[in-house]
Amino acid sequence: xxxxxxxxxxxxxxxxxxxxxxxxxxxxxxxxxxxxxxxxxxxxxxxxxxxxxx
Numbered sequence: 626x627x628x629x630x631x632x633x634x635x636x637x638x639x640x641x642x643x644x645x646x647x648x649x650x651x652x653x654x655x656x657x658x659x660x661x662x663x664x665x666x667x668x669x670x671x672x673x674x675x676x677x678x679x
Contacts, residue, residue, distance in 0.1 A: 640660075
């Protein structure tokens with residue numbers, strides 16, 4: 626699961642960067658960065674250990 630969490634962090638950071646660039650200079654498809662943030666946060670959330678017993 627740590628790989629999923631790392632992927633979520635990376636995707637979220639990349640999507641936020643894409644959104645910031647899209648605010649400065651609008652480009653086609655910049656709305657996809659919002660989807661990237663949502664997917665990244667989801668991957669981060671499911672990649673956590675959940676605090677359950679092992």
